[in-house]
Amino acid sequence: MPMISNVSCTPPSPHDDSLPPVGSGKRRKLAVVLFNLGGPDSPAAIRPFLLNLFKDPAILRVPFFVRPILARIIAKARVKPASENYALLGGKSPLLELTQEQARTLEQALPEFEARCFIAMRYWHPFAHETVREVKDWDPDEIILLPLYPQYSTTTTGSSLTDWREAAAAAGLAKQTFSLCCYHSDRDFASATAALVRKAYDEARNTLPDDVPLRLLFSAHGLPEVIVKKGDPYQFQVERSTAAVLRAMNIPGLDHQICYQSRATPQVWLGPSTEEAIDRAVEDGVAVLVVPIAFVSEHSETLVELDVEYAELAHGKNIKGYFRVPTQNSDPEFIDSLAGLVRRVREHGPGLCSFAGGRVCPRIHRDCPHGEQEDAA
Numbered sequence: 001m002p003m004i005s006n007v008s009c010t011p012p013s014p015h016d017d018s019l020p021p022v023g024s025g026k027r028r029k030l031a032v033v034l035f036n037l038g039g040p041d042s043p044a045a046i047r048p049f050l051l052n053l054f055k056d057p058a059i060l061r062v063p064f065f066v067r068p069i070l071a072r073i074i075a076k077a078r079v080k081p082a083s084e085n086y087a088l089l090g091g092k093s094p095l096l097e098l099t100q101e102q103a104r105t106l107e108q109a110l111p112e113f114e115a116r117c118f119i120a121m122r123y124w125h126p127f128a129h130e131t132v133r134e135v136k137d138w139d140p141d142e143i144i145l146l147p148l149y150p151q152y153s154t155t156t157t158g159s160s161l162t163d164w165r166e167a168a169a170a171a172g173l174a175k176q177t178f179s180l181c182c183y184h185s186d187r188d189f190a191s192a193t194a195a196l197v198r199k200a201y202d203e204a205r206n207t208l209p210d211d212v213p214l215r216l217l218f219s220a221h222g223l224p225e226v227i228v229k230k231g232d233p234y235q236f237q238v239e240r241s242t243a244a245v246l247r248a249m250n251i252p253g254l255d256h257q258i259c260y261q262s263r264a265t266p267q268v269w270l271g272p273s274t275e276e277a278i279d280r281a282v283e284d285g286v287a288v289l290v291v292p293i294a295f296v297s298e299h300s301e302t303l304v305e306l307d308v309e310y311a312e313l314a315h316g317k318n319i320k321g322y323f324r325v326p327t328q329n330s331d332p333e334f335i336d337s338l339a340g341l342v343r344r345v346r347e348h349g350p351g352l353c354s355f356a357g358g359r360v361c362p363r364i365h366r367d368c369p370h371g372e373q374e375d376a377a
């Protein structure tokens, strides 16, 4: 079931007065809302943060009367390992501060507007209902909803956009709104990402002996397999992102593999897992360069899971080399790609757009939020 309504991406009419007249001196007030998952801001916040996450029907797909109790059980079981991870980061997630920096940088990359970036996190402050009030007080001309998830999943972007719409409706925020569902293989996003991968690749190659092969492990956050089987387009979009980055890198014959990290429940999750991919690299006698392909900011799953847990696992098995590409954070080329997406979404008109305009996902991905008739031009 799609988590957000199928709102079409209407092309702008030549007489559409929602867009500013060319050359008119007045800059439009543009509220850009950045969405991410959020993270605990203190040790005491870890448990309620996890509870919020597992109470989300988009995450825990069980009958509503079982969900609260099951959410409590799973959250309770995760408090200890999650607390150990956050302890390595000073007891909190760095996600909000890094997103605030992205917000300030993106404002500067949109000088033709009076742009102000707001942040709405799904499971910890600032929540959508808090941000909706801030946006309403600022009274923008238009609102752009911009997920910091390049790939669409019902569990992330879908859940965040539903949350925003409900909060906006409850607060009576009725401004013209433009939403982006995904930018998994947007050319500028791929090129910005490829530049970061290329830099880390060259550094890794310079450290390794010439006879040690280097494999790129594109590591994405995992998803329970049942969610994908029901029609979630996330895996398809992760594969498209990987292909787009490889294309932009333009190094023929690069050894690479897609894998999935951060398994959080006992269900069957997408595979191969990043641990399995590391095992295979050890068997094959190759070094690995891990590329986080579904996160655009550093947080516990990159700084602890990739840099500490998987690095220890890999070194414990005498891997030939273990390197990691940093996430985009406020990288100027990445922020420029987001600014380009903001402009394009606006040109496409109010409603929901993909980076390409309309639907890019094949029909089998029924949870793609675009309707049947909305193929990208």
Ligand SMILES: C=CC1=C(C)c2cc3[nH]c(cc4nc(cc5[nH]c(cc1n2)c(C)c5CCC(=O)O)C(CCC(=O)O)=C4C)c(C)c3C=C
Pocket (backbone or CB within 6 Å): 037, 038, 039, 040, 050, 053, 059, 060, 078, 081, 082, 085, 093, 094, 095, 149, 153, 155, 156, 221, 222, 223, 224, 234, 264, 265, 294, 295, 299, 300, 301
């Ligand atoms: C069933 C559980 C989960 C699904 C499905 C899931 C999907 C998913 N998550 C991200 C990105 C992030 N996840 C983060 C933390 C996090 N995620 C889960 C569970 C699921 N995620 C948990 C339990 C946690 C908490 C951390 C932990 O207990 O280990 C974070 C933020 C973490 C931080 O440090 O701030 C992000 C970001 C994606 C992209 C995704 C599916 C596509």
Ligand SMILES: [Fe+2]
Pocket (backbone or CB within 6 Å): 221, 262
């Ligand atoms: Fe997650």
Ligand SMILES: [Fe+2]
Pocket (backbone or CB within 6 Å): 152, 233, 354, 359, 360, 361, 368, 369, 370
């Ligand atoms: Fe789609």
